[in-house]
Amino acid sequence: MSMERRLIINCDDFGQSGPMNQAIQHLLEENKASSATIMTVAPGFEEAAAWASRRNQANVGLHLTMTSEFEALRWRSLTGHSSLHDAEGYQYRTVREFEQGAEAGAVLKELEAQYRLARRAGIRISHVDNHMGSLYGIETGRSLIPQMLWKTSRWKLPVRLFRYIDPEDSLLRSLPNIERPVALASGLADTFGVPIPDYLLSHSFAKLEGETYDSFKQSIIARLYRLPEGVCETYVHPGVEDDWMEANIPNWEKRVWEFKLLFDDDFAYGMRDAGVILTDYRYVEAHLKRPRMRS
Numbered sequence: 001m002s003m004e005r006r007l008i009i010n011c012d013d014f015g016q017s018g019p020m021n022q023a024i025q026h027l028l029e030e031n032k033a034s035s036a037t038i039m040t041v042a043p044g045f046e047e048a049a050a051w052a053s054r055r056n057q058a059n060v061g062l063h064l065t066m067t068s069e070f071e072a073l074r075w076r077s078l079t080g081h082s083s084l085h086d087a088e089g090y091q092y093r094t095v096r097e098f099e100q101g102a103e104a105g106a107v108l109k110e111l112e113a114q115y116r117l118a119r120r121a122g123i124r125i126s127h128v129d130n131h132m133g134s135l136y137g138i139e140t141g142r143s144l145i146p147q148m149l150w151k152t153s154r155w156k157l158p159v160r161l162f163r164y165i166d167p168e169d170s171l172l173r174s175l176p177n178i179e180r181p182v183a184l185a186s187g188l189a190d191t192f193g194v195p196i197p198d199y200l201l202s203h204s205f206a207k208l209e210g211e212t213y214d215s216f217k218q219s220i221i222a223r224l225y226r227l228p229e230g231v232c233e234t235y236v237h238p239g240v241e242d243d244w245m246e247a248n249i250p251n252w253e254k255r256v257w258e259f260k261l262l263f264d265d266d267f268a269y270g271m272r273d274a275g276v277i278l279t280d281y282r283y284v285e286a287h288l289k290r291p292r293m294r295s
Helices: 018-027 045-052 095-101 104-119 146-154 181-190 212-227 245-246 253-264 265-273 281-287
Strands: 007-013 036-038 060-064 124-132 199-201 229-237 274-276
Touching: 007 018, 007 045, 007 060, 007 281, 018 036, 018 045, 018 253, 036 045, 036 124, 104 124, 104 281, 124 146, 124 281, 146 181, 212 253, 212 265, 229 253, 229 281, 245 253, 265 274
Parallel strands: 007 036, 007 229, 007 274, 036 060, 060 124, 199 229
Antiparallel strands: none
């Protein structure tokens, strides 16, 4: 008997800006996405948090944010520790700069501050993930996954890590040595008793050479038919069309495509025809938590 194939579609960067908020709120209101994760340090946080609190939204998670990557849209940490900021006083633009400059103790305090602000804003936090993978040691090998898992275990929340790697996923091309870090991270999640999904499915954040909306849509739909059994998560960064954002934020057109995709009848048909069940982190928490290992 084959297992079900379940897919979490998480909208990253909730609270980044008004156009992102508008897109994500529409997707969640229409149940076209599973969840979103909110950035407490970003300019649109208060608007996004007020919406989530007013609706008592049960599928908004915390997007732990340690980097501020755009030239035209910068933000600062909540705690203001000097090791978390660049020379201009904003969070680092790149993951490499963050890994090289941030003090672990300051990171822990910032993670807690972001969690507490989200709770004070009335958000029922459903899960945790990390903006740009800044805590994962991707660039220099300096991983802060143990600290993140220690925090999330105390918050009693699931987290976006993953247990297996889909052989067809682009992660293997972009990060060819990822197998061992994934095994170590999933083992740590079990040690801390933190539920995680089975797979993370990635796709290019930037528009590929020659890529059109239709070719992007067909590539995503094709993935639905090859989805591995178990619980997969994929992430989108949806935004509505906005002249300022298109002029100032790299790859904004791709964000508009991702918003359009989830309302596309072809995508909805693909989900049904491929037998994929849209699910969320409540399922992960209920069904994918492994027994906590004893020391």
